[in-house]
Amino acid sequence: MADGTSTKTSTMRLGMCEVCAGNEARYACPKCEVKTCSLPCVQIHKKELNCDGQRDRTKFVPLSEMTSREFMSDYCFLEECTRYAENRKTDPCKRFTHDQRNLPVAQHRMRMAAKKRNINLRLQLANFSRHKENTTYLNWKQERFYWRVEWLFANIPPEASLPCDVARFVDERCDEEVTLADLAVKYVDLQQETARDQRKLLANHQTAGIGQLSFWLRAEGVRRSCTRCYLLEATKTLGENLAGRTIVEFPTIFVTHEPKPPGGYEAIDSSDELEEEQEESPMTKPGASSKAIAEDLDDSHDVYHDLAAAFPGEDASETEDDDEFEALYRERVEGIQDYGLH
Structure with missing residues (x-):
């Protein structure tokens, strides 16, 4: 109860x-x-x-x-x-939060082979999604690269109902000895099964034809790389088009049916990239040679002499003052050179 x-x-x-x-x-x-x-x-x-x-x-x-x-x-x-x-603290993923100096043998060989082809191949850490997706293969017997290529077809018709006007396709392994036109023809030529399956998305590109398409490589390793791209030549092989470029894991190529970059991008030339890398002065660049420092100081020395000669009341032609100044200057330059060597 x-x-x-x-x-x-x-x-x-x-x-x-x-x-x-x-x-x-x-x-x-x-x-x-x-x-x-x-x-x-x-x-x-x-x-x-x-x-x-x-x-x-x-x-x-x-x-x-x-x-x-x-x-x-x-x-x-x-x-x-x-x-x-x-x-x-014991999470294995923390091993990939800093760069590993010693790459695995396969990746090291791949990067060295790309360097021989004048390609600056940058490999990300193993925990990055782009590294996990990469299927690029280096055949050592044939001495040939088979690149993973990401195709981004721009200017997709509005009736395709895509969230953006870009259609993405991926080829797992593209032979570096094949031209861009031959690699992309399967998306444009209606005799190919892939082109017929994607007829709704790639209607503009298929109408223009493979000869009217423009290929643009997304820039990497330069300032504002997210909005810049390189113009590629469809008649050249994939390896020739990648020479002299920086590639992060695998190339991303835009395909447009107009002779201009895709929307929001601007064209960049290789010479522009080289100029940007050389913007730093020899005095501010880390590891600058002592010779470059001495040459830069020589210019300052000449300017000092011109100002001293133009200053009223001073006789810049006196040999004793010149010899004393020259000895002091050379002593300072030698000290800077010794500092640069250490």
Whole structure:
């Protein structure tokens, strides 16, 4: 009898169900504290309020309202945080947060082979998605690259209902000895199965024909590379077009049916890239040679002599002053050279 009375008192303490308002509440949601009477009412309240029923352990609770349950919950929460931090210290992914000097043998050979072809191949760390997607293969018996190529066909018709006006296709391995026109013909020539399957997306490019298409390589390793690209020649092989360029993992090539870069991009020439790399002065460039420093100081020395000669009241032609100044200057240059060598 006493047990029945205590149960009734505990249910009455919660009041009436806030969902159906027809029964006494039996449960209280740990997160939003909505009072419910049954499982259907619990499910209704979760759906209407978008509630997951998980108590917010970081919710502010006044000190006057804290009970042993809140203290124990906070203690468990701090232990979970400590455990998470300890696990992150031993996470194998942290090995890829800094550059590894020693590349695997296959990647090292690939980069050296690209260097012989005058291609600056940059390989990302193993944890990067672009590195995981890369399927570029170097056949050592044939001494030939088979590149993964990402094709981005620009100026897609609006009726294609794409989120952007660019259609993306990927070829896993493209022979470096094949021309760009031959590699892209399967997307343009309607006699090819791929072209027929993508007729809706590539209608503009197929209408223009392979001879009217322009190919643009997305620039890497230069300033504002996200908005710049190089013009490629369709009659040259893939390897010839990549020579002298910087490639991050694999090339990304835009294809347009107009003789201009895709929207939002500007053309860049290789000479522009070279000029940008040489913008730094020999004095500010790290590892500058002592000869370059001395030549730069020689220019400053000549300017000093001109100013001294033009200054009234000074005779710049006195040999003793010249010899003394020259000796002091050479001593300073030798000191700078010694500093550069060390």
